[in-house]
Amino acid sequence: MSFVESYLLVVFGILFYVTSLFSIIRSGGITGKVDGYVALLNAGFALMWITSQMSDELAPIVIAVIGLIYAVGFFFVYKITNVYTSFLVYGGVAVGLITTAMMLELNGRAESVMLLLMGWGVTTFTYYLSKDENITKIVTLFNIIPLFYVLKSVVAINWYISTKTGAGEVWKDFLVVIMAMVIYFIMSNYFVDKVKVLSNVSQGAGIVMLVILTWEIIHLMLGGVFATSISLLIIVTGLTLFAYYKFNDEKVIQVVAMFNVVPLLYVFNSVSMIDRATNNSVMNSEIWKDWIVVILAMIIYFSLYKYFVNKIKMLGYASFSAGTVLLIIFVWQFLHSIIPSSGFASFISILVYTLVGLFVLFQGTQEKNETKIKITRIWLGLVAARVIFYDAWNVGGSAGENTLYGVLICIIVGILLLSSAFIIKKVATE
Numbered sequence: 153m154s155f156v157e158s159y160l161l162v163v164f165g166i167l168f169y170v171t172s173l174f175s176i177i178r179s180g181g182i183t184g185k186v187d188g189y190v191a192l193l194n195a196g197f198a199l200m201w202i203t204s205q206m207s208d209e210l211a212p213i214v215i216a217v218i219g220l221i222y223a224v225g226f227f228f229v230y231k232i233t234n235v236y237t238s239f240l241v242y243g244g245v246a247v248g249l250i251t252t253a254m255m256l257e258l259n260g261r262a263e264s265v266m267l268l269l270m271g272w273g274v275t276t277f278t279y280y281l282s283k284d285e286n287i288t289k290i291v292t293l294f295n296i297i298p299l300f301y302v303l304k305s306v307v308a309i310n311w312y313i314s315t316k317t318g319a320g321e322v323w324k325d326f327l328v329v330i331m332a333m334v335i336y337f338i339m340s341n342y343f344v345d346k347v348k349v350l351s352n353v354s355q356g357a358g359i360v361m362l363v364i365l366t367w368e369i370i371h372l373m374l375g376g377v378f379a380t381s382i383s384l385l386i387i388v389t390g391l392t393l394f395a396y397y398k399f400n401d402e403k404v405i406q407v408v409a410m411f412n413v414v415p416l417l418y419v420f421n422s423v424s425m426i427d428r429a430t431n432n433s434v435m436n437s438e439i440w441k442d443w444i445v446v447i448l449a450m451i452i453y454f455s456l457y458k459y460f461v462n463k464i465k466m467l468g469y470a471s472f473s474a475g476t477v478l479l480i481i482f483v484w485q486f487l488h489s490i491i492p493s494s495g496f497a498s499f500i501s502i503l504v505y506t507l508v509g510l511f512v513l514f515q516g517t518q519e520k521n522e523t524k525i526k527i528t529r530i531w532l533g534l535v536a537a538r539v540i541f542y543d544a545w546n547v548g549g550s551a552g553e554n555t556l557y558g559v560l561i562c563i564i565v566g567i568l569l570l571s572s573a574f575i576i577k578k579v580a581t582e
Contacts, residue, residue, distance in 0.1 A: 222246035261324045264305060265331060267298035272335045275350075276342065285347050292350055302332045302361070309368045313375070326368070333361035359394065363387055378441040381422060382448065384415035389452050392467075393459075402464050409467050416474065419449040423481055430489050450478045480505065502561055505535050 223246035271294050279288040305325035312322040336358035343351040366387055371379040388411045395408040422442035429439050453475030461468035484501045491497035509532045516524030539561055 219246045261305065261328050264298060264301035264328045267301055268328075268332055268335055271295035271298050272339060275339065279343070279346060288347055289350060292353075298332070299357070302328055305329055306364055306368070309372075313368065313371050326365075329361055329365055329368075333358050333365060336361060355398075359391075363391075366390075377418070377421070378438075378445065381415065381418040381445045384418055385445075385448055385452055388412050388415050389456065392456070396460075396463070402466075405464060406467060409470070412474070415449070419445055419478065422446055423478075423485070426485050426489070430485055446478060446482055450475050450482065453478065499561055502535065502539060503564060506532070506564075509535060 274294055275288065275292050278291040305328040308325045309322055309329070312325075336354045340351045340355035340358055343354065367383045370383045370386070373379070374382060391411065392405065392409050395405045399405065422445040425442045426439060426446070453471045456471035457468050457475060459468075460471065483504055487501050487504075488494065488497040491500065509528055513525060513528040513532065515521075516528055
């Protein structure tokens with residue numbers, strides 16, 4: 153392009169800009185679709201000319217200056233006419249030009265941070281000026297662009313965790329995800345009483361970032377199936393509590409709580425690994441991880457029971473059931489792992505099950521808690537059935553041990569059940 157052609161193009165751009173200003177002021181600040189299309193075409197042609205004719209160092213500066221001129225000019229139009237539609241149309245073009253300039257100048261994580269800040273700033277500034285919910289929702293769509301850049305950082309973190317390459321850069325990707333989470337939570341808090349939909353969407357995006365961060369940090373620190381089990385337990389529990397505070401709707405909370413099935417599968421996988429190591433007497437240096445998974449799951453499910461038992465009974469009792477099943481398995485596996493004799497370990501396990509059941513039954517009778525009494529009776533019935541039909545005949549170990557522990561189990565459990573029946577009956581009648 154010759155000097156004359158370049159000069160004419162610059163003159164045309166200036167004339168278009170000035171005439172647009174006066175035309176909008178004359179019309180009282182009202183702009184139509186045609187004005188928007190013309191503004192976009194003018195900005196597009198300007199970008200094409202600048203990027204093709206100017207050096208890489210100069211192009212971003214010129215584009216940014218043009219963007220600022222657009223923004224400042226139409227801000228004054230808004231102040232004169234007090235109509236914000238023209239400012240939003242040309243302000244959008246200005247934001248696009250400034251963003252383009254920054255993207256030409258920046259790269260990598262700096263580009264992601266800049267887009268996040270731009271999205272936050274443009275959305276907040278638009279609402280501050282217009283106080284219009286619909287316009288703000290439209291402008292918010294700009295935040296989709298930085299989301300793609302954040303996801304690129306998530307992919308980079310996953311790549312590092314799986315390959316352990318790029319350790320010197322991964323902290324930058326974590327910083328991008330943390331910044332995105334903070335920005336979305338700030339936007340959610342700012343718009344909570346202004347634009348409800350935008351507040352909810354921002355909160356949802358912030359929660360997603362928090363979940364991703366939790367997942368990535370735990371996998372970075374622990375690694376493998378162990379990290380997956382811990383992550384799922386923490387994340388699903390957190391989402392259940394969030395659903396309760398956010399919606400306070402029993403059906404919604406129950407749907408969210410159903411996701412606890414996923415971490416439970418991993419917990420039972422740990423149970424299976426412990427069982428295999430115990431039965432085969434195989435030394436496994438990693439088995440402590442499976443013990444931690446089972447213990448953490450028990451703590452979480454009993455905590456959920458304690459929290460929800462008087463709020464959402466169904467969820468409370470489901471959590472109690474899951475925690476109880478894991479506790480039963482834990483006692484059995486723990487005793488079999490520390491006691492050399494399988495028969496004696498089974499004997500102690502049955503004794504513990506009976507004593508705990510009797511204690512809860514006695515407690516339920518004193519409290520006159522029918523639910524607790526019924527559950528405990530079922531539990532003691534199952535223990536008694538196991539003793540009669542299985543443990544009395546097959547408690548493991550040698551033939552002598554089999555007979556000895558079988559007789560002991562029958563006698564002791566029988567005495568405990570009979571004596572407790574008299575005590576409970578006496579307490580119930582008082």
